[in-house]
Every structure is written in C-alpha cells, then in structure tokens.
Amino acid sequence: MFTPPNFAAHCALHKITKIMTRIFQLYDKLRLETTIEIPKSNQKLSKTLKNLYQMNLDDETLILAFYFVDQITKQLRIFLNLENSTGLLIGAIIIADKVLNDQPRNIDQYKLASGLKKEQLIYIETYFLETLDYNLFVSQENFEKYFKRVQDY
Numbered sequence: 630m631f632t633p634p635n636f637a638a639h640c641a642l643h644k645i646t647k648i649m650t651r652i653f654q655l656y657d658k659l660r661l662e663t664t665i666e667i668p669k670s671n672q673k674l675s676k677t678l679k680n681l682y683q684m685n686l687d688d689e690t691l692i693l694a695f696y697f698v699d700q701i702t703k704q705l706r707i708f709l710n711l712e713n714s715t716g717l718l719i720g721a722i723i724i725a726d727k728v729l730n731d732q733p734r735n736i737d738q739y740k741l742a743s744g745l746k747k748e749q750l751i752y753i754e755t756y757f758l759e760t761l762d763y764n765l766f767v768s769q770e771n772f773e774k775y776f777k778r779v780q781d782y
Contacts, residue, residue, distance in 0.1 A: 641688040644779045645695055646678055649714060677715050680742035684734065686722065693725035694718065696767055696775045697757070704760050719743040720753035728765050 698721045702709055709717060719739055726733040740747050758765075 641691040641695075641779055642678065642682055642686070644782045645691060648695075648779070648782050649674075649709065649718075674711065674714050674718075677719070677743050681718075681722065684738060684742060686726070687729075690722065690725045690729050692772065692776050692779060693729060693767060694721040695779060696771065697721035697724055697761070697765075699775070701757055701760055715743055716745065716749075716753050719745065719750065720757045723750065723754050724757060724765065 698709065698717050701717065701721065707713065719742070723733075723736070723739055736747055736750055739745075739750055743750070745753075
C-alpha cells in the first residue's frame with residue numbers, strides 16, 4: 630500500500646498525495662484490470678513524489694496536472710493505481726509544465742524524478758496529448774474547481 634512520503638511537501642503536492650492514497654484504497658477494493666499499458670517505473674511512488682517535491686513545482690502546475698490525470702483516466706476508462714500512477718502523474722506534470730511555463734523543465738529532470746527512461750517519458754507525453762486530442766485548454770471555472778478539490782481534501 631502506498632504511504633505518503635516523510636517530508637513536508639508544499640500544500641498542493643501533499644494534498645494530491647492524500648487524494649491518490651484514497652484512490653488506491655478504493656482501487657484495491659474494486660480489483661479492476663486495466664487494458665492500457667502505461668510504462669511503469671521501478672521506483673516507488675513515494676520516491677517519485679519526494680523527487681517531484683525537490684523540483685519545486687508550483688501549485689498551479691500540480692493542480693493542472695491533477696486535472697489532466699483526471700481527464701486522461703476518464704478518456705481511457707482506467708483507474709489510477711500503484712502500477713500506473715507514476716507514469717500518469719509524470720506525464721500529466723510534463724504537459725502541465727509545458728502549458729504553464731515559458732521555459733519548462735528539461736525531460737532529463739523528469740527522468741531522474743520518475744525512474745523512467747527518456748523514451749518512455751516521450752511516449753507517455755505523446756500518448757497523453759493524442760488521448761486528449763491536443764485539447765489542453767482548461768477553463769478558469771474548471772481550474773478553480775480542481776483547485777478547490779485539492780484545497781478541501
């Protein structure tokens with residue numbers, strides 16, 4: 630079972646970690662199989678979250694990534710679980726970082742944070758963009774809704 634990392638994460642990442650923990654608990658009860666192959670990292674999610682924390686991602690990037698994870702899982706009809714969570718989270722953060730920042734982080738930083746290979750990260754990003762039909766627009770209303778979900782958790 631996933632446990633939140635032992636560090637004082639900034640607000641959004643910490644709350645998203647709590648939300649993901651709850652999702653994993655629900656997933657374990659459902660025991661559903663996924664049909665989509667998302668590259669898996671060899672490292673534990675807690676280490677990935679700790680590495681992401683050290684990257685000093687801003688809250689807006691994390692909230693937007695949370696929105697993209699939700700949209701991708703809905704579109705693919707899959708559930709977030711321990712096997713696919715690193716790939717889903719990293720892919721969504723890469724896209725959110727590129728949407729919000731004029732100079733997004735280098736893919737090598739995400740490679741180190743996630744334990745995934747560069748080719749896997751590029752595959753995930755491309756696959757997610759195609760899944761979302763390159764529609765990365767998020768209305769102010771939707772952004773505020775996801776921001777509130779994270780704040781209220």
